[in-house]
Amino acid sequence: xxxxxxxxxxxxxxxxxxxxxxxxxxxxxxxxxxxxxxxxxxxxxxxxxxxxxxxxxxxxxxxxxxxxxxxxxxxxxxxxxxxxxxxxxxxxxxxxxxxxxxxxxxx
Numbered sequence: 053x054x055x056x057x058x059x060x061x062x063x064x065x066x067x068x069x070x071x072x073x074x075x076x077x078x079x080x081x082x083x084x085x086x087x088x089x090x091x092x093x094x095x096x097x098x099x100x101x102x103x104x105x106x107x108x109x110x111x112x113x114x115x116x117x118x119x120x121x122x123x124x125x126x127x128x129x130x131x132x133x134x135x136x137x138x139x140x141x142x143x144x145x146x147x148x149x150x151x152x153x154x155x156x157x158x159x
Contacts, residue, residue: 062104
């Protein structure tokens with residue numbers, strides 16, 4: 053069984069943290085450049101999960117964001133970066149979008 057590949061596109065501090073935990077495909081990038089890298093990774097077909105910082109989410113178009121949110125593979129998850137103000141997706145919304153589970157009703 054082939055292991056699923058994970059990629060990270062984020063600012064230096066965040067990217068290095070993921071590299072330290074063993075993720076090999078880590079790309080230090082943000083803003084417009086990061087958005088381009090994210091699109092390349094999403095379209096490559098090589099990854100099952102791509103993690104990107106919210107600074108990238110904030111510069112992509114709404115149409116591209118909709119495309120990323122509806123893709124089955126790879127799953128694209130945006131993470132908040134400390135010190136960068138952004139509208140973060142709640143854990144409940146993220147779980148419902150990715151897992152299809154409403155965790156507010158779980159007891």
